[in-house]
Amino acid sequence: MSTIAVLGAGKIGEALLSGLLHAGRAPESLLFTERHPERAADLTERYGIASTEVPEAAKRADVLVVAVKPQDIEPVLDQLAPLVGPGSLVVSLCAGLPTALYESRLAEGTPVVRVMPNTPMLVNEAMSAISPGRHATAEHVRTVEELLSSVGKVLVLPESQQDAVTALSGSGPAYFFYLVEAMIDAGILLGLPRAVAEQLIVQSAVGAAKMLNESAEHPVLLREAVTSPAGTTINGIRELEKHGVRAALLDAIEAARDRSVELGRPHQQG
Ligand SMILES: NC(=O)C1=CN([C@@H]2O[C@H](COP(=O)(O)OP(=O)(O)OC[C@H]3O[C@@H](n4cnc5c(N)ncnc54)[C@H](O)[C@@H]3O)[C@@H](O)[C@H]2O)C=CC1
Numbered sequence: 563m564s565t566i567a568v569l570g571a572g573k574i575g576e577a578l579l580s581g582l583l584h585a586g587r588a589p590e591s592l593l594f595t596e597r598h599p600e601r602a603a604d605l606t607e608r609y610g611i612a613s614t615e616v617p618e619a620a621k622r623a624d625v626l627v628v629a630v631k632p633q634d635i636e637p638v639l640d641q642l643a644p645l646v647g648p649g650s651l652v653v654s655l656c657a658g659l660p661t662a663l664y665e666s667r668l669a670e671g672t673p674v675v676r677v678m679p680n681t682p683m684l685v686n687e688a689m690s691a692i693s694p695g696r697h698a699t700a701e702h703v704r705t706v707e708e709l710l711s712s713v714g715k716v717l718v719l720p721e722s723q724q725d726a727v728t729a730l731s732g733s734g735p736a737y738f739f740y741l742v743e744a745m746i747d748a749g750i751l752l753g754l755p756r757a758v759a760e761q762l763i764v765q766s767a768v769g770a771a772k773m774l775n776e777s778a779e780h781p782v783l784l785r786e787a788v789t790s791p792a793g794t795t796i797n798g799i800r801e802l803e804k805h806g807v808r809a810a811l812l813d814a815i816e817a818a819r820d821r822s823v824e825l826g827r828p829h830q831q832g
Pocket residue numbers: 569570571572573574575595596597598601629630631632634637638655656657658678679680681732733
């Protein structure tokens with residue numbers, strides 16, 4: 563079995579490690595590096611996965627997954643530069659960072675694949691979009707596709723779409739959580755106990771997600787089926803429209819896309 567090293571075991575790094583274990587990978591086939599020793603010790607205790615340093619990770623792993631914040635990439639590139647080459651496979655999970663950045667800093671011919679996953683990886687329901695860089699072959703793409711398929715769904719897309727993907731599915735779970743949080747608050751406003759409001763809304767979200775996933779019908783039709791003539795739902799919809807919630811979502815996702823572009827800008831070539 564191949565060895566995978568995650569460089570930077572924060573929220574998404576942990577989600578990947580945990581998801582891979584959940585999918586049946588042996589802890590011995592996984593490694594991670596982490597700059598905070600207490601965090602590293604905690605992860606090793608919880609998951610039985612060993613932490614290491616970048617040179618050891620580069621030596622032992624077939625796949626090096628970079629999962630540090632985009633703002634922390636420079637020292638990682640400096641460390642990787644003398645250690646990786648065409649025989650390695652570098653997978654970047656970093657928002658905004660182009661494969662060209664890695665290619666310009668690592669040995670000529672180093673294959674790089676850019677991925678935008680999301681935290682539902684923790685429960686095997688990730689949505690990941692993957693884009694090969696200049697030196698990544700179909701085989702490299704297959705390797706990354708296989709890896710991420712074990713923790714959710716995968717699409718292979720051109721890298722030019724990665725900033726939009728980041729805004730939609732990378733950040734998307736946060737917007738659903740935000741909506742759920744606001745709806746629970748509404749339950750509190752109406753006088754329901756918090757635990758009851760939570761159960762009502764979370765199960766409604768799970769049910770709605772399942773219908774979206776399993777029904778062949780468009781979301782508009784699913785919504786219409788809940789919206790009875792002169793019923794309750796349409797009164798709520800009128801308020802959502804009055805408050806411009808649809809436009810707010812368009813703006814929010816566009817702003818997230820813009821930030822992804824901005825995160826990559828200092829590293830733009832030429
Ligand atoms: N959190 C999310 O939902 C998603 C995050 N991402 C991307 O994943 C990357 C990580 O994001 P998060 O996990 O949220 O951030 P985070 O801050 O939770 O994790 C980053 C981890 O990297 C460690 N780190 C930083 N520099 C290091 C170094 N030189 N060596 C070893 N460890 C180092 C930090 O100590 C931290 O634990 C970002 O680039 C982000 O754009 C992508 C998709 C979703």
